[in-house]
Amino acid sequence: xxxxxxxxxxxxxxxxxxxxxxxxxxxxxxxxxxxxxxxxxxxxxxxxxxxxxxxxxxxxxxxxxxxxxxxxxxxxxxxxxxxxxxxxxxxxxxxxxxxxxxxxxxxxxxxxxxxxxxxxxxxxxxxxxxxxxxxxxxxxxxxxxxxxxxxxxxxxxxxxxxxxxxxxxxxxxxxxxxxxxxxxxxxxxxxxxxxxxxxxxxxxxxxxxxxxxxxxxxxxxxxxxxxxxxxxxxxxxxxxxxxxxxxxxxxxxxxxxxxxxxxxxxxxxxxxxxxxxxxxxxxxxxxxxxxxxxxxxxxxxxxxxxxxxxxxxxxxxxxxxxxxxxxxxxxxxxxxxxxxxxxxxxxxxxxxxxxxxxxxxxxxxxxxxxxxxxxxxxxxxxxxxxxxxxxxxxxxxxxxxxxxxxxxxxxxxxxxxxxxxxxxxxxxxxxxxxxxxxxxxxxxxxxxxxxxxxxxxxxxxxxxxxxxxxxxxxxxxxxxxxxxxxxxxxxxxxxxxxxxxxxxxxxxxxxxxxxxxxxxxxxxxxxxxxxxxxxxxxxxxxxxxxxxxxxxxxxxxxxxxxxxxxxxxxxxxxxxxxxxxxxxxxxxxxxxxxxxxxxxxxxxxxxxxxxxxxxxxxxxxxxxxxxxxxxxxxxxxxxxxxxxxxxxxxxxxxxxxxxxxxxxxxxxxxxxxxxxxxxxxxxxxxxxxxxxxxxxxxxxxxxxxxxxxxxxxxxxxxxxxxxxxxxxxxxxxxxxxxxxxxxxxxxxxxxxxxxxxxxxxxxxxxxxxxxxxxxxxxxxxxxxxxxxxxxxxxxxxxxxxxxxxxxxxxxxxx
Amino acid sequence: xxxxxxxxxxxxxxxxxxxxxxxxxxxxxxxxxxxxxxxxxxxxxxxxxxxxxxxxxxxxxxxxxxxxxxxxxxxxxxxxxxxxxxxxxxxxxxxxxxxxxxxxxxxxxxxxxxxxxxxxxxx
Numbered sequence: 001x002x003x004x005x006x007x008x009x010x011x012x013x014x015x016x017x018x019x020x021x022x023x024x025x026x027x028x029x030x031x032x033x034x035x036x037x038x039x040x041x042x043x044x045x046x047x048x049x050x051x052x053x054x055x056x057x058x059x060x061x062x063x064x065x066x067x068x069x070x071x072x073x074x075x076x077x078x079x080x081x082x083x084x085x086x087x088x089x090x091x092x093x094x095x096x097x098x099x100x101x102x103x104x105x106x107x108x109x110x111x112x113x114x115x116x117x118x119x120x121x122x123x124x125x126x127x128x129x130x131x132x133x134x135x136x137x138x139x140x141x142x143x144x145x146x147x148x149x150x151x152x153x154x155x156x157x158x159x160x161x162x163x164x165x166x167x168x169x170x171x172x173x174x175x176x177x178x179x180x181x182x183x184x185x186x187x188x189x190x191x192x193x194x195x196x197x198x199x200x201x202x203x204x205x206x207x208x209x210x211x212x213x214x215x216x217x218x219x220x221x222x223x224x225x226x227x228x229x230x231x232x233x234x235x236x237x238x239x240x241x242x243x244x245x246x247x248x249x250x251x252x253x254x255x256x257x258x259x260x261x262x263x264x265x266x267x268x269x270x271x272x273x274x275x276x277x278x279x280x281x282x283x284x285x286x287x288x289x290x291x292x293x294x295x296x297x298x299x300x301x302x303x304x305x306x307x308x309x310x311x312x313x314x315x316x317x318x319x320x321x322x323x324x325x326x327x328x329x330x331x332x333x334x335x336x337x338x339x340x341x342x343x344x345x346x347x348x349x350x351x352x353x354x355x356x357x358x359x360x361x362x363x364x365x366x367x368x369x370x371x372x373x374x375x376x377x378x379x380x381x382x383x384x385x386x387x388x389x390x391x392x393x394x395x396x397x398x399x400x401x402x403x404x405x406x407x408x409x410x411x412x413x414x415x416x417x418x419x420x421x422x423x424x425x426x427x428x429x430x431x432x433x434x435x436x437x438x439x440x441x442x443x444x445x446x447x448x449x450x451x452x453x454x455x456x457x458x459x460x461x462x463x464x465x466x467x468x469x470x471x472x473x474x475x476x477x478x479x480x481x482x483x484x485x486x487x488x489x490x491x492x493x494x495x496x497x498x499x500x501x502x503x504x505x506x507x508x509x510x511x512x513x514x515x516x517x518x519x520x521x522x523x524x525x526x527x528x529x530x531x532x533x534x535x536x537x538x539x540x541x542x543x544x545x546x547x548x549x550x551x552x553x554x555x556x557x558x559x560x561x562x563x564x565x566x567x568x569x570x571x572x573x574x575x576x577x578x579x580x581x582x583x584x585x586x587x588x589x590x591x592x593x594x595x596x597x598x599x600x601x602x603x604x605x606x607x608x609x610x611x612x613x614x615x616x617x618x619x620x621x622x623x624x625x626x627x628x629x630x631x632x633x634x635x636x637x638x639x640x641x642x643x644x645x646x647x648x649x650x651x652x653x654x655x656x657x658x659x660x661x662x663x664x665x666x667x668x669x670x671x672x673x674x675x676x677x678x679x680x681x682x683x684x685x686x687x688x689x690x691x692x693x694x695x696x697x698x699x700x701x702x703x704x705x706x707x708x709x710x711x712x713x714x715x716x717x718x719x720x721x722x723x724x725x726x727x728x729x730x731x732x733x734x735x736x737x738x739x740x741x742x743x744x745x746x747x748x749x750x751x752x753x754x755x756x757x758x759x760x761x762x763x764x765x766x767x768x769x770x771x772x773x774x775x776x777x778x779x780x781x782x783x784x785x786x787x788x789x790x791x792x793x794x795x796x797x798x799x800x801x802x803x804x805x806x807x808x809x810x811x812x813x814x
Numbered sequence: 815x816x817x818x819x820x821x822x823x824x825x826x827x828x829x830x831x832x833x834x835x836x837x838x839x840x841x842x843x844x845x846x847x848x849x850x851x852x853x854x855x856x857x858x859x860x861x862x863x864x865x866x867x868x869x870x871x872x873x874x875x876x877x878x879x880x881x882x883x884x885x886x887x888x889x890x891x892x893x894x895x896x897x898x899x900x901x902x903x904x905x906x907x908x909x910x911x912x913x914x915x916x917x918x919x920x921x922x923x924x925x926x927x928x929x930x931x932x933x934x935x936x937x
Contacts, residue, residue, distance in 0.1 A: 006922035009855075013915040017841050020912055031893070035912060038905040039840065040874040041832035048877060048885035174833070182892070721888035773885040 023184040025391075032182050036173065047178040047773035052076060053807045055098060062814040063090045063162045070095060071800055072807040073793045076768040076776065079317040079805075081798070086159040088320040089334040091811060093163025093190070096314055096331050100770040101167070102177035103310040104331040105187055106716060108194050111135050111201035113387070118183050120390040128397055129273055131385045132408045135204055137401075138429045139196040145432035146196070153437055157192035160334035164190040177771055179717060195436065198332040199460055203429035205305065206461035207480075208276045210356040211542045213269035216493045217643040220266050229663060233540060234529065235652045241550045243351070243464050243478060243525040244513045246532045252511050254536035259486035260500035265360040265493050267421055268643045272414045278543050279733050279743045280305055282349035283571070284466040285524035285552050286474045288517065289754065293561040296754025299468035300567050301338050301347025304738040305746040307713040309722060309778055310770025313338075313747050315762065317794060318443075325443040326760070326794050328747055331770075335439035338749060340758055340794075343446040343470050345751040348463035349525045351478045352541035355429075355462070357489075357503075359404045359496030361422040368400050368410075372497040378403070404496055405430050424496055426503070428459070428481050435460035448473045448516065455479045456509050464525035470753045476523040478513040478530050481506055485538050507537060522556045524549065526736075546651035547577040547734040564761065567750050572737045572787040574613040574730040579623050582654045583611070586626070589681040602689050613737075615706035615730040622703065624732070625691055629684040637665050650734060705730060711739050713765050713781060715772070722772045727765075729785035739785075750789065761789035817857055823847055824865025824913070829873070840866045840909055841916040848920030852928075855918045862917025867910025874905040 020035025037043040053072060066083040068091045073079065078095045082088035096104065109115060113130035115123035130136070147154050168187045180186060211231075219227045234240060282303040289295040305312055310331075317326040318336065327339015338347045363380075364370040370377040381401040388394050400407040402424045409415060409423040434457040441454035451467055455477060458465075462480025467473070483503035494501040513530050515523060526549035530539050555570055587606060595603060602622055609619025632639070634657075635647045648656065656663055661677045668675050675683075692703060700707050706728045715722035731737030731744065738744050749762040765784040767776050783790070793804050800808040827843045844862035853861065878886050878898065886898035895901065 002922065002925050006919065006926055009915060009919040009922050013841065013845075013912075013919045016912055016915055017838055020908065021838065029894075034904070034908050036837050038870070038874075038901065038908055039832070039837035040870055040877055040905060042837045043905075044889050044901075045874055045877040045881075045886065048881035050880055173836070178889075719892055721891040772888065773881075775884075 030183075032184050036184075037181055042174045044178055044181060044773075046174040047181070047771065049771065049774045052769070052774065052776045055807075055809050057807075057809055059809060059811045060814040061094070061166050061811055063094075063159075063166045064811050064813050066813065068811040069800070070809040070811065071798050071805045072809075073804050074806055075315070075780070075790055076806075077315045077317060077792070079793070079798055080319060082320045085156060085320050085323065088318055088323070089156045089160040090163035090166070092316060092318060092329070092334055093160040094167045094811075095163075096316070096329070097164045097167040099768050100310055100314055100331040101164075101187060102179045103716060103770045104164075105190075106179070107201060108197045108332060111197045111204065112139075113385075116387050116389045116395075118185055118390060121392055124387060124389060124395060126274075127387055128385075128413065130204075131397065132399055132406060132413060133204070133208075133273065133425060134406045134427065134430050135197070135200040137406065138203065138427075138431070138433075139193060139200045141430065142196040142199060142432045142434075143193050146434060146436065147192075150434065150437055153440060154192060156334060156440070157195050157436070160195065161190045161192050178773060182717075195333045196433075198330060199433050199435050200429060202330070203427075203461045205276055205280055206350050207353075207355045207429060208427070209278065209280075209352065209541065209543050210354050210490075211646055212356070212358045212490065212493055213271040214644055214646045215491055215542075216264065216266065217268055217641075218645045219492065220268060221641070221643060221645070226664075229656065229660060230648045230652070231542065232652065234533070235546075235649075235655050237533070239546070239550070239651075240529050240532075241553050242529045242531045243476065243549070244515050244531045244535075245518050245520055247534075248515055248518070248531070250535060254511060255484050255505050255507065256536075257484050257486045257504045259488075262495070262498070262500060265495050267360070267493065269421065269423075269493065270414065270416055271644055273408070277306055277743060279738070279740065280350060281352075281527035281545055281548075281738075283524075283526045283548055283552060283736055283738075284347045284349045284464065285522060285556060285567075285570070286466050286468045286476075287522040287556065287559075287562055287567070288468075288474045289472055290521040291556075291560055291562050293563050294754070296752050297468040297470075297472060297474055298562060298564060298567050299340075299345040299347065299466065299474075299751040299753065300571055301349075301466065301747070301749045302571050302736075302738075302745045303338070303349070303747055304744055307711070307739075307742060307744050307746065307765055309713055309715045309724070309766055311746065311764055311766030313764055313766075314768065315764075315792070319796070323444050324796060326792065328749070328762075328764075333436065335436065336443050337439060338747065339443075340751050340753070340760055341443065341445075342758065342796075344448075344451060345468050345753055345758070345760075346442060346451065346465055347749065348465050350527050351462035351464045351480060351525075351530060352527055352544055353462055353480070353482060353530075354490055354540050354542070355427060355480075355483070357426045357494055359402070359424045359426060359494050359501065361402060361404075361407055361424050361496045363422060371402055373403070374497070374499040380407075402496065423493070428483070429461070431459065431481065433459045447471065448475060451475075452477065464530075466523055466525060468751070468753050470756055470758065472754065473517060474523050475516045476514060476525060479509070480512075482512070482537070483507075485540070487538050488540075489538070491540060511537070520557070524552045524556060526552055543649070545734065546649065548736050548738065551575050551577050551736055564750055564752050564759075568748075568761070568787060568789055570736065571745070571748050571750070572731075574735055574737050576611045576613050576620065576623070576732065576735055578627070578650050578654070578734055579609075579620075580611045582627075582657065583623060585658065586630075586681045586685075589678040590685060591682070598693075599686075599689060602685075602692075613705060613730045613732050613735055615728050616704050618703040618705070620705040620730075620732070621708035622688065622692065624708070626684060626688040629687050629691070630680065633668070633680060633684050634665065637669070709739075709741060711744065711785075712742060713778070714742065724778055724781055727781060727785050745784075748784065748787075748789065758794060760792040760794055762792050763787075763789050816851070816853070817861055820847060820851060820853065820857075820861040821865045821868075824861060824917075825869045828866050828869045828913075838912075840870070841912050844913040844917035845920035845923070848917040849924045852924065853921055855921055858917040858921040859914040863910035863914035866913035867906040870909030871902055871906025874902045878902055
């Protein structure tokens with residue numbers, strides 16, 4: 001009896017203990033292990049930090065060779081002073097992990113297609129897609145080549161990884177960032193391979209944009225003439241203000257490829273991959289001494305990306321013999337991506353170019369061991385990818401590789417039942433990249449020539465690199481690995497068996513577009529067309545930007561005696577170029593004599609609006625709703641098409657409305673009448689009023705633009721309590737201050753260079769710490785929104801007792 | 815009196831040993847305390863429940879107050895329990911049950927080794 005009683009209670013106790021140590025799914029919601037999570041000695045309350053920083057002030061770590069000092073300034077930017085580069089990057093890894101461990105690991109688990117390990121089956125589709133498009137494959141290729149060809153730099157990646165691991169090894173469950181506790185997993189060991197995954201991840205954000213299948217569908221569905229109206233490559237030569245100033249001379253013999261007599265495989269296709277955000281882009285502009293009040297160069301950069309917490313950027317100052325650099329780093333790799341050193345400042349904007357092409361593949365038979373290429377059967381390679389799924393058996397996916405790249409679409413993926421189309425993806429991101437070497441050399445470059453030399457190695461997602469130096473030079477280089485293409489190559493589906501459809505060559509770096517000290521005394525880029533039509537290479541992207549670049553250049557052309565504050569003001573400029581070009585026409589079409597009172601009120605608000613999307617205006621909200629309704633109504637044929645096509649750009653939409661009023665899509669097919677552009681404006685104006693009145697009744701009590709737009713910076717796990725919404729900021733997409741609902745300037749940086757010195761200012765929507773329980777979590781958002789830049793501390797040596805240093809850590813070898 | 819002492823012993827050991835070990839130390843301590851000192855099952859349960867429950871709840875409450883509930887407020891929203899105080903109470907109750915049952919197990923385990931006193935016919 002006593003034995004039975006003991007066994008009974010012991011089993012109850014054991015079961016309870018196991019249950020409280022296990023993540024459970026209760027009513028469909030995952031619940032973290034309650035014992036672990038609620039224990040005040042271990043669980044979430046250990047993440048409720050009361051101090052901004054709690055690192056041990058004196059650390060002994062076996063990874064460093066000599067003493068390293070880390071000083072945190074008022075923004076909690078680490079200033080790392082080391083005596084050799086391995087110690088420097090080791091410490092950068094350690095400190096970055098201290099602030100951002102969960103984020104740096106999670107984003108790369110996502111890149112590698114391993115989120116099902118954490119979230120279960122719901123993430124499997126995402127994971128399969130990541131592996132199929134070859135993000136892991138690209139990272140492996142890069143690492144292999146880098147390890148062999150750049151052993152010295154590979155050592156620095158190892159040092160950085162060791163720094164991260166040294167931090168991870170000190171942690172117990174109680175110390176883990178709270179996301180690990182919520183999802184119940186633990187950090188794994190960092191390796192240099194992960195640094196290459198980061199490049200893959202950036203490619204996925206920046207160089208994946210394409211519409212090849214939509215184009216193929218559109219041309220098959222509507223024919224060439226309609227296709228050209230919807231998607232012209234250069235809708236207006238006059239209004240394109242390219243990255244490289246018009247009439248720049250190109251003094252080189254270009255590689256030419258002739259357009260072969262080709263037939264595109266005309267198939268209706270069903271693209272299922274998630275697209276990179278079309279708004280991903282940036283602004284950067286640099287003015288030289290001729291334009292500034294004090295004769296110095298002023299440099300700016302503002303990368304527009306999805307707005308997330310923790311922020312994509314982490315600011316750091318790295319100092320060791322022969323290197324003294326500061327700026328924005330990407331947590332997960334050891335270098336400054338956008339920043340400055342003693343002599344130069346550099347930044348980048350996305351250089352859009354179609355770098356993904358799809359090849360139609362014919363396999364010999366069901367076994368898929370061979371595919372047709374140039375009249376031969378060529379062997380394929382097969383990789384079986386294993387996906388570990390939380391709470392489920394592993395999933396295995398077989399991916400076939402051709403010499404073009406992975407066959408993303410096949411019988412197992414992306415095809416509707418009944419029809420199988422095999423499509424291989426060719427993408428520069430699959431090729432080995434030495435981006436890390438570029439940035440390493442760029443961080444140390446002292447002048448224009450060294451800067452150019454460094455970017456010789458740049459094959460990552462193409463960027464417009466802008467440059468300014470203390471000696472007064474300004475420059476801009478469009479860098480990346482660009483295939484030489486014949487006209488329209490890769491704009492549609494290509495034939496994988498036809499050798500004529502191959503990329504024949506890559507452009508030599510010296511042929512990449514660039515300009516040094518142009519006569520206009522400034523350089524600027526904002527993701528627009530790269531050059532005018534005299535550039536001998538074919539350049540194409542479906543998604544060039546038409547507004548921000550023109551606004552920047554319009555302003556810079558007339559500005560003079562420019563100060564740092566002027567440049568900040570231009571970064572925060574809210575001018576809505578799109579509304580400026582189309583709203584007057586929309587308003588003119590309305591019949592103001594027959595307005596009801598409420599229509600009159602809305603009309604007046606728009607008439608009086610000055611086209612600036614400032615946070616506390618109502619005009620932008622009304623315009624935004626009207627423009628949205630107009631596009632919905634106008635492009636309903638496209639939205640409801642049974643094969644996937646896409647809407648034309650805003651710029652081209654305006655062009656069609658103005659120049660092509662008889663275009664067949666303007667007519668609403670569901671009504672017997674033939675609608676005109678004017679009808680379209682009038683009906684959508686009335687719908688807009690109805691929508692906004694509903695909005696006022698249900699949600700908002702005003703039409704203030706920032707409330708209506710609701711810019712939200714969301715935690716990577718989409719947890720609302722860790723996100724920040726209703727941020728008081730103006731702007732929108734296609735505006736220099738590009739803050740839209742979920743996207744916008746992820747960093748604002750301004751650097752003044754001259755007289756042998758550098759002054760820099762910056763702010764970003766987040767905080768150095770990514771720990772959600774830290775009192776400073778997300779603390780810079782307000783200043784970012786209102787444009788209060790922080791002066792960045794940048795000295796060659798720092799005194800720990802200085803007022804600007806709020807915390808210092810000394811690391812000694814163990 | 816003995817009960818109060820046991821509660822205090824369990825509470826103090828939990829407080830000092832927890833940060834050196836995993837959370838389930840709070841289930842090991844009551845087991846051994848109740849193994850070492852005789853008590854009825856009910857008494858053991860109460861000692862374990864209050865010893866760990868009060869320690870977990872009290873310490874949770876202190877940490878939460880120091881942080882002015884800033885963080886627990888967010889976690890409460892994520893866990894969909896509304897008030898952060900519920901998390902503090904839940905810590906006490908969950909810690910309490912876990913340790914209460916282990917305390918009973920400890921007592922039962924002790925009883926396996928101890929012969930019950932022979933009842934005297936004359937008393």
